Amino acid sequence: xxxxxxxxxxxxxxxxxxxxxxxxxxxxxxxxxxxxxxxxxxxxxxxxxxxxxxxxxxxxxxxxxxxxxxxxxxxxxxxxxxxxxxxxxxxxxxxxxxxxxxxxxxxxxxxxxxxxxxxxxxxxxxxxxxxxxxxxxxxxxxxxxxxxxxxxxxxxxxxxxxxxxxxx
Numbered sequence: 001x002x003x004x005x006x007x008x009x010x011x012x013x014x015x016x017x018x019x020x021x022x023x024x025x026x027x028x029x030x031x032x033x034x035x036x037x038x039x040x041x042x043x044x045x046x047x048x049x050x051x052x053x054x055x056x057x058x059x060x061x062x063x064x065x066x067x068x069x070x071x072x073x074x075x076x077x078x079x080x081x082x083x084x085x086x087x088x089x090x091x092x093x094x095x096x097x098x099x100x101x102x103x104x105x106x107x108x109x110x111x112x113x114x115x116x117x118x119x120x121x122x123x124x125x126x127x128x129x130x131x132x133x134x135x136x137x138x139x140x141x142x143x144x145x146x147x148x149x150x151x152x153x154x155x156x157x158x159x160x161x162x163x164x165x166x167x168x
Contacts, residue, residue: 035113
């Protein structure tokens with residue numbers, strides 16, 4: 001009879017084997033040659049759009065990355081004139097982050113590129129395979145929201161996740 005740890009390890013191994021192919025799919029949708037930003041910069045712009053006047057601390061929490069990593073991402077986006085930093089008038093120690101006009105345009109352009117990539121991907125699949133892919137994305141989305149809630153609600157779990165993500 002398998003122990004709980006052996007069962008968990010088997011699942012970990014299976015996820016580890018599938019992950020590279022899935023990442024290639026995601027990164028393929030964000031072709032660098034069609035964009036002047038990286039995939040992580042795109043994700044950061046998306047978070048900033050959803051959270052106007054956010055702080056670097058809020059961005060790091062929403063993206064589950066270290067504050068120093070978020071700060072470096074923001075620095076690059078400021079240099080590229082895609083986001084702006086302004087002092088919080090209510091708290092001079094806080095800096096507020098927002099999309100610039102150029103950032104809004106870049107985000108729209110990148111979304112269209114990604115949608116074109118999805119279109120090309122879906123064209124290759126039968127209607128049944130398209131449904132399977134969509135169902136898989138829905139499940140992955142549900143599970144990721146569940147994990148996000150656990151990260152934000154359970155400080156011990158969040159600390160363990162932080163240690164894991166800083167190693168990866």
